[in-house]
Amino acid sequence: MDTKKMMLGMIILNIFITTTLQAEISNLNEAINKAGKQRMLSQRMDKDYFMIGMKLKFGNPQKELQESADLFSYTLKDLLAFTKDKDKASYEAMQEVDKLWKPLKKELLSPPQKDKAVEVFKTTDQLLAAAHKATNAIAATSNETTGEIINVSGRQRMLSQRLASLYMLKVWGVGMNDTDMKKAMEQFSTAQKKLETFPKNTKEIKDGLNVVKKDFMFFEVLGVSKSKKYIPSLIARSSNKITKKMNEVTKLYENVK
Numbered sequence: 001m002d003t004k005k006m007m008l009g010m011i012i013l014n015i016f017i018t019t020t021l022q023a024e025i026s027n028l029n030e031a032i033n034k035a036g037k038q039r040m041l042s043q044r045m046d047k048d049y050f051m052i053g054m055k056l057k058f059g060n061p062q063k064e065l066q067e068s069a070d071l072f073s074y075t076l077k078d079l080l081a082f083t084k085d086k087d088k089a090s091y092e093a094m095q096e097v098d099k100l101w102k103p104l105k106k107e108l109l110s111p112p113q114k115d116k117a118v119e120v121f122k123t124t125d126q127l128l129a130a131a132h133k134a135t136n137a138i139a140a141t142s143n144e145t146t147g148e149i150i151n152v153s154g155r156q157r158m159l160s161q162r163l164a165s166l167y168m169l170k171v172w173g174v175g176m177n178d179t180d181m182k183k184a185m186e187q188f189s190t191a192q193k194k195l196e197t198f199p200k201n202t203k204e205i206k207d208g209l210n211v212v213k214k215d216f217m218f219f220e221v222l223g224v225s226k227s228k229k230y231i232p233s234l235i236a237r238s239s240n241k242i243t244k245k246m247n248e249v250t251k252l253y254e255n256v257k
Contacts, residue, residue, distance in 0.1 A: 024081070024082075025079070025081075028138070028147070029142070029146060029147065029253075029254040031082050031083070031138050032138050032139045032142065032147055032151055032154070033150055033154055033250055033251065033254055034075050034078065034079060035079055035094075035131070035134055035135040035139075035154075036150070036151055036153075036154025036155060036158070036250070037075065037154060037247075038072060038075060038076065038079075038097065038131040038134070038135070039128055039132055039135060039154070039157075039158035040158040040161050041072045041075075042127045042128045042131060042158070043124070043128065043158050043162040044064065044068050044161040044165075045065055045068045045069060045072070046108075046120070046121060046124045046162075046165040046168075047061070047161055047164045047165040047168055047236065047239070048062070048068065049065060049108050049112050050112065050117060050165065050168035050169055051168055051236065052065065052112050053112030053113070053114060053117065053172065054168070054171065054172055054232075056232055058232070058236055058237070059236050059237070065108065069105055069108060069109060072101065072105075073101070073105070076094070076098055076101060079138075080094050080095070086141070087138070087141050089137045089140075090137040093130070093137045093138075094134050096130045096134070097130045097131050097134050100127045100130050101127060104123055104124065107120060107123070108120070108124075114172065114174060117169060117172060118169075118174050118175065118176070121176075128158070132155075135151055135154070135155075144257075145200070146200070146253055146254075146257070149195070149198050149200075149256075150250060150253045150254060152191050152195060153195055153246060153250040153253050154246075156188060156191055156192065156195070156212070156242070156246045157242075157243045157246045159187055159188040159191070160188070160216075160219075160238075160239045160242035160243045161239055161243055162184050163181060163184050163185065163188070163219055163239060164236055164238075164239035166180050166181045166184065167181070167230075167232065167235045168232060168235075168236075170230070171230045171232050185219065185220060188216060189216075192212070192216070195209055195249075196213075205249055205252050205256075208245055208246075208248055208249040209249060212245050212249070215241050215245070216242060218234070218238045219235070219238060219239075
């Protein structure tokens with residue numbers, strides 16, 4: 001194959017990948033879900049960054065980090081396009097996310113350094129706060145009760161990844177205490193109760209929430225344990241299981257009327 005044909009093939013492949021990943025947002029509930037997912041991605045990238053720094057291989061954190069960064073970038077473009085002509089507050093909030101993301105992306109995709117771990121965590125927390133503000137702004141434009149519950153459900157994905165991220169910092173020994181982890185656990189438990197009592201829950205949603213409740217018990221036992229025998233691979237697996245299931249539940253909430 002000559003050089004021109006190879007270049008053409010690469011261009012076509014890139015267009016296909018971009019088109020596949022950057023699907024347009026079709027409605028407000030989908031926008032709330034995708035904006036909420038940005039919060040989760042910020043924490044999953046943190047978790048993977050710390051795992052790479054500790055040379056932990058479980059779940060292929062290097063691949064997951066790159067995929068998360070790509071998804072964050074593509075989804076951000078979608079959300080900017082969706083909010084631009086619909087709501088000024090939402091659009092300005094998304095612009096703030098964009099401003100914070102550009103320099104942080106470069107840092108997260110660089111080789112991790114232990115002496116920068118806490119600094120990266122704090123910077124990603126700023127991105128999380130901006131993404132949370134943007135999600136709330138978009139959700140506030142919804143006149144349906146499902147708008148708020150999609151937001152709450154979607155945030156559980158973030159909290160599951162945040163718990164794993166905080167646990168990895170604990171394992172890495174960079175001077176973090178359990179305060180943030182305890183707070184995240186309380187927030188998760190409170191939100192889970194709110195979801196479980198939502199009157200429009202379908203059987204499928206209830207079943208999904210029951211699965212998550214069982215997996216979360218694992219965090220409650222191990223997350224704040226004083227034992228020095230750490231098991232990061234199990235925490236990473238449990239956080240991903242919860243995130244996956246809550247992603248399914250949040251998608252189900254999109255269709256609840």
